[in-house]
Amino acid sequence: MKIILLKTAANYLLPLLLLFSVFILLRGHYEPGGGFVGGLIASIAFILHSLANGLDSTKALLKYSPFYFIPFGLSIAILSGLAPLFVGEPFMTVLWFENPLPVIGLIGSALFFDIGVYLVVIGVTLTILFTISESV
Amino acid sequence: MLLAILSGFLIAICLLFLGKQLKGNLPLAVSILPITLFVYFCTFLPGIGEGQTFFQHIPWIPSMGIHLDFKLDGLSLLFSLLITGIGSLVFLYSSSYLKGHIYIGRFYGYLCVFMASMLGVVLSDNLLVLFVFWELTAISSFFLIGFNNDNEASRKSSLLAWAITGGGGFFLMAGFILIGNVSGTYSLQEMLSSSELLKSHFLYAIMLFLIFAGAFTKSAQFPFHFWLPGAMKAPTPVSAYLHSATMVKAGIYLIARFTPILGNHPYWNNTLLIVGGITMVYGAFHSIFRIDLKGILAYSTISALGILVFLLGIGTHDALLAASVFILVHAFYKAGLFLIAGVIDHETGTRDVSQLAGLRKVMAPLAIAGGLAALSSAGIPLTLSFVSKDLIYEATLNSGNSALLFTLIAILTNIFLSYSGYLAGIKPFVGSLPAKFSEVHLPSGFMWLPPLFLGLGGLLFGLFPSLLDSSLIQPVIHAMGANDTVVSLKLWHGFNTVLMLSALTIVCGIILYLILKPSLKRLNAIGKLDSFSPQTIFMSLAKGTKFIALRYTKFMHNGFLRSYLTKIIFFLVCLIGYYLIRNVDIQLYTDKHTAISMYEAIVFSIMIVAIFTIVFSPSRFVAIISLSVMGYCMCLFFVYYGAPDLAMTQFTIDTLTTVLFVLVLLKLPPYLRIKDKAAQVRDGFLAGAFGILISVIALQVLNEPTNKNISRFYADNAYLLGKGKNVVNVILVDFRGYDTLVEITVLTIAAIGVYSMLKIQSSEIE
Incomplete structure (x- = not known):
């Protein structure tokens, strides 16, 4: 089921949606958004791509199985929680860098936690959807 | 002390890796552990004898309130010495008994775990820590009973033992928590002061029930x-180690430990007296019918445990003294008899006492050990057992109102027990040697020295009981609450009633041995009573449970998603x-609600249309699309009422769900109208009821006064503490970051679940 229109649109939409998801992820602390929604939007981007181009080409594009996103994201989230232990603060205290970065703004360990959530959500969603579409 | 306990676990783990390298030397190398621990605990003897107790916090x-608190007092020391002392002998013995066995490394691993957890039980001062070790002993016992795991009977027995002792463990845990709650501490030491509070509490009977359920199952009452x-x-x-000398005595230990806390109350004493009394007579009576050496010993062990419970039930200082000496005596002779039975089984290949005879001619040292153990079990003068028997009779004679009854059943039990002792320790060695056993020879010293050692030990302490009294036994009964008693053990008490009773027991035991020969016929005769035995009842209960579980599963887990949802x-x-x-x-006032706006009316009418499409559409695809229309409409409501985060999430989730549905849709059978009218009505009714x-x-919630404190806290502090302006996100990643962490872990588990279920299923089909 290949529709040229959808295929062309999906190819352009994928990078745009991914960018948008990162944008949503980053603005989460001040405006509506965050890792969870960002992750879902990124998953939708890949799902759209796979609907248009077939599952195999999306997998080839991803290079790694989406399953690997999960442990990776979980580790980032946990490490960001563990980081404060090294400076003597309790587990999961948010640490902040002193100076804001250009474009992104002030960075704290909460951002890394959110990035972890983002990756886990992508991994979980894609794993579930890919597995189901492969096996039904 | 912590190291002493943990060393067993550590060695067990090391055995996993080193087992292969050590091969033949492994048993002896591992045996260093219990011997070292035994010596270590011996160094505490002088201090304990002076009345000290040792703490580690x-x-x-x-x-x-959970601390790794360890306390070493007389009672703990007695058990620790038994655990490590008998343990040393058993470790050495097994090196020869299981020589060349393929899983010998595993065996020693289990033994180490058991020894360590048993030490943990007797040394822990914190109830919850004690409970953990308690369960660990049951687990290691499970693995050791089922050690010959290719034998179905072994597996069944280990499961049965696990079911009973593990079931008792549940009660015990509940009992511990209850006691901990009432007394406000989990430390046994601190609980001593709240003894009166516990005893007068209205839940006292339940506490007793729970604790006893744990202790009685463990101690085979x-x-x-x-x-x-x-x-x-x-x-x-x-069997020698766990099921006679140590683990089964854990229940006894627990009762003894709780004697100063919960004891000395009519409920306490009477329960113990009744249960212990029945057990001791029942076990002793059964033991005289058995012809399997280990069967005899098993039932006489049950009886001995009954005696201990019974003595703790009498609860006088005499009785506590008798109990503590008897724990030691029993460990000496019963472990010895078990080890002897093991040698006989190992060398002749049978444990049938009606066939075994004359083995003294081929295994002289073992015959001496057997004789000593049998004399010990019968309480012949000069053995420690004689002292202990005197103490038992003294305790029953001075027990007050029912002294006569108690003494009578004690005598009866002791007669039966001395008979079974002769049967196990003397019968195989006397008489003429059957031809088929003439080739039998004495095994290596590791196997016959330990029982001989135990027999001689019983004799040594019997001749010089003063070695034990103030150094070990006195601290033991002090730990059980008899603080002011001075113990002086003597072999000779002079001519008195107690001596007469001892003599009577011995004479009757010998007579019984001379007239009753073990035979299969009598075993079968008593086998007829099995249909009323607790075992049969338990087994039919188990069967019934299985049957109900099957029915329940068939009804509740029938594999249809729609049935689960219903x-x-x-x-x-x-x-x-x-x-x-x-x-x-229920107050459904509408006056508080805001007026319906134009937007809402439009979205609402779209939703109505979508609902009717879902319900009445003949096509699955249309239904699913309508369902997502519903979802998007909900998003619009969220946007309209100022919850953009929620709306975004709902929107993306809805999109993904629709995609998922469409993916699955391809493989579903074409939509069929539900023909069954009754099912339609049922589903419609259920859906309607749920919706209403x-x-x-939702309407009622609006009437409830809301507590704004929490949301105000978040709103006020999101920027101050979390440095974010989006409150929802700050809650997610900062205030309630733990929750989020757990949530993404749950998501991971879900993904693994879906992945493995579908992958395994599809690979099976291929």
Whole structure:
């Protein structure tokens, strides 16, 4: 089921949606958004791509199985929680860098936690959807 | 002390890796552990004898009052010495008994775990820590009973033992928590001062029930005794160690430990007296009918445990003294008899006492050990057992109102026990040697020295009981609450009633031995009573449970998603509906609500159309699309009422769900109208009820006064503490970051679940 229109649109939409998801992820602390929604939007981007181009080409594009996103994201989230232990603060205290970065703004360990959530959500969603579409 | 306990676990782990390298030397290398620990605990003897107690306090989970507290007093020391002392002999013995066995590394691993957890039980001062070790002993016992795991009977016995002792463990845990709550501490030491509070508490009877359920199952008291004969499927050294000398005495230890806390109350004493009394007579009576060496020993062990419970039930200082000496005596002779039975089985290949005879000619040292053990079990003068028997009679004679009855059943039990002792320790060695055993020879010293050692030990302490009294036994009964007693053990008490009773027991035992020969016929005769035995009842209960579980599973887990949903929703409707009708004053005022705006009216009408399309559409695809229309409409409501985060999430989730549905849709059978009218009505009714219920709840919530403190806190502090302006996100990643962490872990588990279920299923089909 290949529709040229959808295929062309999906190819352009994928990078745009991914960018948008990162944008949503980053603005989460001040405006509506965050890792969870960002992750879902990124998953939708890949799902759209796979609907248009077939599952195999999306997998080839991803290079790694989406399953690997999960442990990776979980580790980032946990490490960001563990980081404060090294400076003597309790587990999961948010640490902040002193100076804001250009474009992104002030960075704290909460951002890394959110990035972890983002990756886990992508991994979980894609794993579930890919597995189901492969096996039904 | 912590190291002493943990060393067993550490060695067990090391055995996993080193087992291969050590090969033949492994048993002897591992045996260093119990010997070292034995010496270590011996160094405490002088201090304990002077009345000291040793503490070690390591905070573990302070917020819940759980500390790794260890306390070494007389009672703990007695058990520690038994555990490590008998342990040393059993470790050495097994090196020869299981020589060349393929899983010998595993065997020693289990033994180490058992020894360590048993030490943990007797040394822990914190109830919850004690409970952990308690369960670990049951687990290691499970593995040791089922050590010959290619034998079905072994597996069944270990499961039975696990079911009984593990079931008792549940009660015990509940009992510990209850006691901990009432007294406000989990430390046994601190509980001593709240003894009166506990005893006068209205839940005292329940505490006793729970604690006793744990102790009686562990210590094989009637009617839970039947797992113990089954546990004899374990290799014999295990039977000697776990199921006679140490683990089964954990229940006794627990009762003794709680004597100063919960004891000295009519409920306490009477329960122990009745259960212990029945067990001791029942076990002793059964033991004289057995012809399997280990069967005899198993039942006489049950009886001995009954005696201990019985003595603790009498509860006088005399009785506590008798109990503590008897613990030691019993460990000496019963472990010895078990080890001897193991040698006989190992060398002749049979344990049938009606066939065994004349083995003294081929195994002289073992015959001496057997004789000593049998004399010990019968309480012949000069053995420590004689002293202990005197103490038992003294305790029963001075027990007050029912002294006569108690003394009578004690005598009866002791006669039976001395008979079974002769049967196990003397019968195989006397008479003429059958031809088929003429080739039998004495095994290596590791196997016959330990029982001989135990027999001589019983004799040594019998001749010089003063070695024990003030150094060990006195601290033991002090730990049980008899603080002011001075113990002086003597072999000779002069001519008195007690001596007469001892003599009577011995004479009757010998007469019984001379007239009763073990035979299969009598075993079968008593086998007829099995249909009333607790074991049969337990087994039929187990069968019934299985049957009900099968029926339940067939009904509840029939594999149809729609049936699960129906049941879940039905249950919810009933439960919440019942609560709402009974307890809540439902007020559905509409005047508080804002007026319906144009947007809302439009979105609402779209939703109505979508609902009707879902319900009445003949096509699955249309239904699913309509469903997502519903979802998007909800998003619009969220946007309209100022919840953009929620709207975004709902929007993306809805998109993904639709995609998922479409993916699955391809493989589903074409949509069929539900022909069954009744099912249609049922589903419609259920859906309607659920919808109404949720609406009522939603409206009702508006009437409840809301607590704004929490949301105000978040709103006020999101920027100050979390440096974010989006409150929802700050809650997610900062204030309630723990929750999020757990949530993404749950998501991971879900993904792994879906992945493995579908992958395994599809690979099976291929």
